[in-house]
Amino acid sequence: MAEPADDTPRIASARPEMTLAVMRETGLDEERLTELVHRFYGKVRDDGMLGPIFAARITDWGPHLDRMVAFWSSVALMTGRYHGAPVPAHTSLPVGRAHFDRWLALFRETAHEVCTPEGAAHVILRAERIARSLHMAVQDARATCPHAVPSLH
Numbered sequence: 549m550a551e552p553a554d555d556t557p558r559i560a561s562a563r564p565e566m567t568l569a570v571m572r573e574t575g576l577d578e579e580r581l582t583e584l585v586h587r588f589y590g591k592v593r594d595d596g597m598l599g600p601i602f603a604a605r606i607t608d609w610g611p612h613l614d615r616m617v618a619f620w621s622s623v624a625l626m627t628g629r630y631h632g633a634p635v636p637a638h639t640s641l642p643v644g645r646a647h648f649d650r651w652l653a654l655f656r657e658t659a660h661e662v663c664t665p666e667g668a669a670h671v672i673l674r675a676e677r678i679a680r681s682l683h684m685a686v687q688d689a690r691a692t693c694p695h696a697v698p699s700l701h
């Protein structure tokens with residue numbers, strides 16, 4: 549296969565043409581998403597509400613950050629780099645609406661700091677949709693099996 553022309557970004561993607569179109573329209577690429585993820589989790593770790601929940605479950609942040617960059621690469625750029633399962637990772641967490649609202653507030657703030665306006669809108673829309681479905685999954689797990697989930701104070 550021919551090498552891409554020099555002005556073509558080199559990307560590994562399941563859907564290269566769609567990925568290139570999104571990159572052009574939003575200014576997002578792997579480097580920008582890496583900065584977004586690292587800066588966002590820096591704020592999360594320092595946050596009084598969210599920090600302790602993460603600290604109780606994540607001791608080695610390197611692999612978690614790598615996984616989250618792959619997740620955002622898949623979600624925002626459709627590269628297919630992430631192969632995990634977000635729902636079960638959240639159903640037993642002691643979180644409610646206020647935690648998801650705080651998560652989204654920090655994510656929006658970071659996206660505006662790091663991305664172009666189009667890039668920020670692109671990732672924020674997707675974060676809001678996923679947060680809504682994770683919140684519903686947490687509520688559903690709590691209703692189905694109330695003793696499996698720590699109670700909220």
Ligand code: HEM
Pocket residue numbers: 598601602605606615616619631632633634637638641643644647648651674675678679682
């Ligand atoms: C209340 C807000 C949230 C909290 C407290 C939270 C907390 C966590 C924690 C502690 C983990 C690590 C789980 C483990 O490895 O044992 C995790 C994983 C993850 N979170 Fe969240 N999260 C929140 C919201 C979100 C949202 C809104 C998204 C997506 C937009 C998200 C995406 C992910 C993904 C993709 C993983 C990795 C799952 C895997 O492949 O293992 N989280 N989260």
